[in-house]
Amino acid sequence: MKKYIIYTRVSTSEQGKSGLGLEAQRRDINIFLDRFSDVPYEIIAEYQDIGSGGEDNRPELTKALALARKTGAELLVAKLDRLSRKVSFIAKIMDDKRVNLRVACMPYADKFQLHIHAALAEQxxxxxxxxxxxxxxxxxxxxxxxxxxxxxxxxxxxxxxxxxxxxxxxxxxxxxxxxxxxxxxxxxxxxxxxxxxxxxxxxxxxxxxxxxxxxxx
Structure with missing residues (x-):
């Protein structure tokens, strides 16, 4: 059975409290699960941070990555910039052989394509x-x-x-x-x-x- 760990992020405390951005992320994740995921699947955990995508130290992401390494479940994010806005940080995660990353809005993208997308977005x-x-x-x-x-x-x-x-x-x-x-x-x-x-x-x-x-x- 396919297993997922869902990670979402919003940029400010105000966004976290009001739900701005979270609804869109949840929508994209649900579309991926409904139309692109292998079935059956199981969501084993969900984590959410409130903070800038330029910050590397995010406690909930740290927990999500640790669980992904331990269980082999795929780390599922709505968009690549929800994971980070820094190419170096994204590249480090993709180089980790114990972490399987999945981006909902790019369901068929491999690691190379995700890396190129992150670099272009940063530019x-x-x-x-x-x-x-x-x-x-x-x-x-x-x-x-x-x-x-x-x-x-x-x-x-x-x-x-x-x-x-x-x-x-x-x-x-x-x-x-x-x-x-x-x-x-x-x-x-x-x-x-x-x-x-x-x-x-x-x-x-x-x-x-x-x-x-x-x-x-």
Whole structure:
């Protein structure tokens, strides 16, 4: 009987609590199990981390990998970037002969194809980051002021709303350009974080924060 260990990951505590991203991962995993998996199969464990894909130290992934080595069950993820966004980390896992990796959205991909996909995805993220930095530099050269928008009173008054609207108008062209290039909300958030541009509240960008800017404009 085919055995699986399911691993999912979301990027922030907010996403973990709200379920953003988890529903899509579960959908892709279910499609794989229903249409592409050998039958019968058994899911022997499920693990979930809340943290960046650029971080190697994720406790639940460590547990999932240990169980995969012990049992021989396949480690099943929805997408390769749920495992990691770093080619070096993914390559290390694929080089481990005791770990059998399966990616739901690429059901027939072998290790070589997965490695190539990871490398291309990393190159794309690097390019998106550089493109965002260039766009921010151009905006600054035009005299656009890009800064944090946190209101010291933390009250949702009219002044705070106006600041949020003004901020959305300054960053919206950059986000719009990336959306026109079919970038996901998650990729846009990652690129803005890498560029050092704070979110409207002065913290890290999330897909939800990007969506709020789009909605405001």
């Amino acid at each position: 794309e993220r690097t390019f998106v980051s550089e493109r965002t930095k260039a766009a921010l530099k151009e905006a600054k050269a035009r005299g656009v002021v890009l800064g944090g928008m946190r209101d010291p009173t933390m009250k949702r008054n009219e002044a705070a709303k106006k600041k949020a609207d003004d901020f959305a108008q300054t960053i919206a062209p950059i986000i719009k350009s990336m959306r026109e290039n079919n970038e996901t909300l998650a990729n846009i958030a990652d690129a803005l974080n890498k560029s050092g541009k704070p979110s409207p509240r002065g913290g890290q960008w999330t897909p939800t924060a990007v969506k709020r800017v789009i909605d405001r404009t």
